[in-house]
Amino acid sequence: MSLSARIQLAQKRGLTLKHAQVLAKLDTPRKIQDFLARFPQNFEPQGDTARSVQGAMDAHCAHCIEGAMIAAFTLWLNGHPPLLIDLCAHRDMDHVIAPFQVNGYWGAISKTNYVCLRWRDPIYRSVRELVMSYFHEYAKGPRKTLRSYSRPFNLQRLSPKQWVNHSGNCWEVAELITATRHYPILTKAQTKNLRPRDPVEVASDKITSFPIPAWKRQRL
Template structure:
């Protein structure tokens, strides 16, 4: 059975209708924005996200990849890599007319959707740089991985089962990593100004914030 058919086979009629409404990348992002942000240490597969209405960035990226796949996009994930004073962040990627966009679930306002206007992945990732900061107001983004295609782990039923989602995480861990900043650039970074800091935390859940 095809992966998307397998996903639909396990959904209730009501759940299928909800998924069918997600007919564009912005609609998928709007669904993620409506989820409660999770501070849980475990992963949820897309079908569990639909049922629980809860998810963190990994869960949200998996869900978005599955929803994008239904629309004909390949299920691609990219991991943004911080220094050791912040959480990583995962994007579900899509490409339209040769330009990259992204969907994401985040506890920060500025780390979510990106329109498909970026010519390269580096350009896309750098669009998150100023909004990628910790509670100490430090800009923490340092690199990113090349995309991974989740078709490679379809045998683990990542869209419908929670048990083997560590295999998906492992795919990202093994992906090639690229650096964004030189050591000299890092030394010159300024702190996030108070207004930007407060704006980025609107609606955030304190228990889901990384404590450096």
């Protein structure tokens, strides 16, 4: 599909011309990830948000689910289904990724401010294998916190008005992903015997793409 055709498709699916022109240029998963890595982090100074694709682009910042929806939308422009996967954590924040397949292998696009939970190359044979690649990095302090993951949620189930150009927060999308069937990844015995991360691993949490404001650090 040509660039002009992708721009027209993005507009048809709800984006303004300005943002359609930006996202339509991202014609590979890698380019989408590179765009999100440069895209400013949404630290939510006015409280929790779940902005639509249009809303996040207007605000020129995004956090995990907002970035995942941008990625899913842009993948959709390139012929991939717009999928999201919820990574569910214990006593930690959940994370949402945008999975995709290349030649039958799974990869993922991810928006995060930290070293962990980032891009995954399309080398994984199953969704579970993809998710498990995040296990040792998904942590809070010394604790490894990832406990379950959702089946891929296809955003084509929804109207674009619910997630592409919604003028408010897309809480319904977040609720639907949370309600999607989740699969546990650990037994109770395995959970009990997890080795805590060592000091070097914990120290890596201080590396961020964008500086965390002081007010935000106090809430973490």
